[in-house]
Amino acid sequence: MILPVESLPARIAATPALRRWGRYLDADVLLEVGAAAWLLTVRDGQVLAVRRGPFVLPSFTLALRLDPAGFARFLAADPPPGWHDLMALRRHGALKLEGDLVPFFAHLFWFKGALALLREGAKP
Amino acid sequence: MIEPITGRYLRLALEGRPHRLYFEEAGQGIPLLLLHTAGSDGRQWRDLLNDAEVTARFRCIAFDMPWHGKSSPPEGWQEEEYRLTTAAYTGMVMAVARALELDRPVVMGCSIGGRIVLDLAAEHADALRGVIGLQGSAFVEPYYDTAMLHHPRIHGGETCAAIVSGLVSPRSPEAARWETLWHYMQGGPGVFKGDLHFYKGEGDLRPKLARIDTARCPVVLLTGDYDYSCRPEDTLATAEAIPGARATIMPGLGHFPMSEDYASLRRYLLPVLEEFAEQG
Numbered sequence: 117m118i119l120p121v122e123s124l125p126a127r128i129a130a131t132p133a134l135r136r137w138g139r140y141l142d143a144d145v146l147l148e149v150g151a152a153a154w155l156l157t158v159r160d161g162q163v164l165a166v167r168r169g170p171f172v173l174p175s176f177t178l179a180l181r182l183d184p185a186g187f188a189r190f191l192a193a194d195p196p197p198g199w200h201d202l203m204a205l206r207r208h209g210a211l212k213l214e215g216d217l218v219p220f221f222a223h224l225f226w227f228k229g230a231l232a233l234l235r236e237g238a239k240p
Numbered sequence: 241m242i243e244p245i246t247g248r249y250l251r252l253a254l255e256g257r258p259h260r261l262y263f264e265e266a267g268q269g270i271p272l273l274l275l276h277t278a279g280s281d282g283r284q285w286r287d288l289l290n291d292a293e294v295t296a297r298f299r300c301i302a303f304d305m306p307w308h309g310k311s312s313p314p315e316g317w318q319e320e321e322y323r324l325t326t327a328a329y330t331g332m333v334m335a336v337a338r339a340l341e342l343d344r345p346v347v348m349g350c351s352i353g354g355r356i357v358l359d360l361a362a363e364h365a366d367a368l369r370g371v372i373g374l375q376g377s378a379f380v381e382p383y384y385d386t387a388m389l390h391h392p393r394i395h396g397g398e399t400c401a402a403i404v405s406g407l408v409s410p411r412s413p414e415a416a417r418w419e420t421l422w423h424y425m426q427g428g429p430g431v432f433k434g435d436l437h438f439y440k441g442e443g444d445l446r447p448k449l450a451r452i453d454t455a456r457c458p459v460v461l462l463t464g465d466y467d468y469s470c471r472p473e474d475t476l477a478t479a480e481a482i483p484g485a486r487a488t489i490m491p492g493l494g495h496f497p498m499s500e501d502y503a504s505l506r507r508y509l510l511p512v513l514e515e516f517a518e519q520g
Binding site: 137160195197198200201202203204206207208218221222224225228 | 337383384388390391394395398399401402403405406407408409465466468469471491
């Protein structure tokens with residue numbers, strides 16, 4: 117799967133609603149999709165840096181571990197019912213969360229919106 | 241323009257404690273008692289209350305549960321944690337029906353309301369004309385820790401809305417989707433979590449389904465397919481366990497059909513209401 121994670125800083129910065137939902141969000145987010153991994157440095161809702169894995173014992177505030185097949189459904193241009201939202205993936209067991217979940221739930225609109233921005237340019 | 245909806249307050253006792261409940265109503269005819277979802281309030285029924293085709297034959301009443309909307313918690317609330325239970329919820333609906341002198345109402349609820357109508361059908365069949373459950377099922381497995389909905393480091397309003405935002409269908413009109421979420425943003429601290437005590441734990445109604453007699457109290461379930469909380473398969477399994485119950489899956493709708501896209505819901509709802517109207 118090809119994911120445009122490196123484009124997230126610019127895409128998030130260009131989305132005013134995410135700037136608002138992400139205010140005060142400071143977290144080092146480990147994003148894993150199957151064997152692929154990225155570390156996002158997020159400060160005040162902006163992604164300051166994206167590092168591509170693999171990592172050896174990465175340090176993070178929270179980790180989002182996604183099942184590739186489930187995430188591919190989420191990333192479809194017209195996601196099927198039941199796979200159209202981050203919490204829908206959680207419901208189906210296609211999203212596992214680890215670490216400090218307070219920033220995740222406190223900024224849930226940001227996490228949902230930020231990952232939805234990966235739809236453009238994602239390839240199975 | 242002034243809408244034909246009127247709002248008033250009702251004073252009554254619930255579980256032995258005095259309450260002041262806000263309710264809105266419109267129309268005349270067969271009483272239709274409307275139950276909102278967890279963590280929201282009666283505004284979810286605004287479009288139905290403005291639907292002249294419904295209000296011509298039904299007296300439609302939507303009340304805010306205690307702790308919700310314009311219904312305050314009972315005196316002493318500050319000393320306790322709000323947790324909805326099956327017995328309290330069923331008792332509340334029947335107490336409101338009695339206080340308003342409703343003669344065998346049809347009860348229609350959504351989500352927790354779509355759940356409790358099953359208990360009402362099991363326990364109070366002869367006092368009702370029938371029940372309609374929107375996004376209703378006998379049980380839903382938890383898939384997140386509801387403690388996050390009431391946490392001093394988390395803004396409850398934003399997070400409650402964000403939790404349910406994906407339950408709204410992406411196909412529903414933008415303005416209605418976000419108004420539905422705004423209602424969640426206005427919920428009191430811990431109230432959505434307290435409702436989910438019933439929805440995701442205590443209120444497992446699977447053991448009661450076999451007791452429902454649809455000859456005495458018809459059961460109709462309508463569920464949108466974008467709902468991943470009460471999924472279509474959850475509703476269908478519930479209907480299968482109730483002899484005579486009818487279930488319809490509504491493509492394109494989410495967890496809040498009456499609030500997020502009433503125009504789409506009414507295509508499925510009006511024929512059901514028509515049947516109740518014909519039965520008188």
